[in-house]
Amino acid sequence: MPSSSKGQLTMEKTPSYFVTREVPCRIYSMSKDTKLIVVVRNPVTRAISDYTQTRSKKPDIPSFESLTFKNMSAGLIDTTWSAVQIGMYARHLERWLQFFPMEQLLFVSGERLITDPAGEMARVQDFLGLQRVVTEKYFHFNPAKGFPCLKRPELNTKPHCLGKTKGRIHPNIDPEVMRTLRDFYKPFNKKFYKMTGHDFGWD
């Protein structure tokens, strides 16, 4: 990572860091003052989104329902399937807390990033010790996409929306499987809310 000069912040984005075992120790060795931001969303929706992304590249993969279970009739969930495992946020956070205090971590709500992007960005800017520059006027809700897009209020340019690979339509999942997954995540979510001091409202 390049070092920052006075008045600069160096930022890096890698989604897999949060769930990769070796990473907290490595980042701590590089800089123990690093601030960490993680965007989290309902783990059930996250798993379906993950599956949808994989299926867009490999259309022949088995159904979401069959990948979810180790043993479907026994209702035994396959926690080694990454789409399921990543959403066990409390487990991953426990590893980070062995190296970093909670004050150095910020969990951004993926749901609120869509419904109230300026509100979530205010939290991010406060956390980074920045002035609240990115406010309401930087966002334009695109009803066709169903997501906010970013605009530069000082320029009269078109808003910038995320690309076609974001906001894909998710497949319909068997409601019974959805229920089992929701129940599976409940204790992990509860623990995660307690650890972060923030109820993300997924249950």
Ligand SMILES: Nc1ncnc2c1ncn2[C@@H]1O[C@H](COP(=O)(O)OS(=O)(=O)O)[C@@H](OP(=O)(O)O)[C@H]1O
């Ligand atoms: N503004 C805006 N525009 C489009 N999409 C948005 C936006 N804000 C959040 N999202 C949600 O981002 C989800 C895709 O993020 P990913 O985690 O796949 O991104 S990545 O893996 O880091 O590339 C994507 O997930 P899906 O719903 O599965 O498509 C969206 O729900």
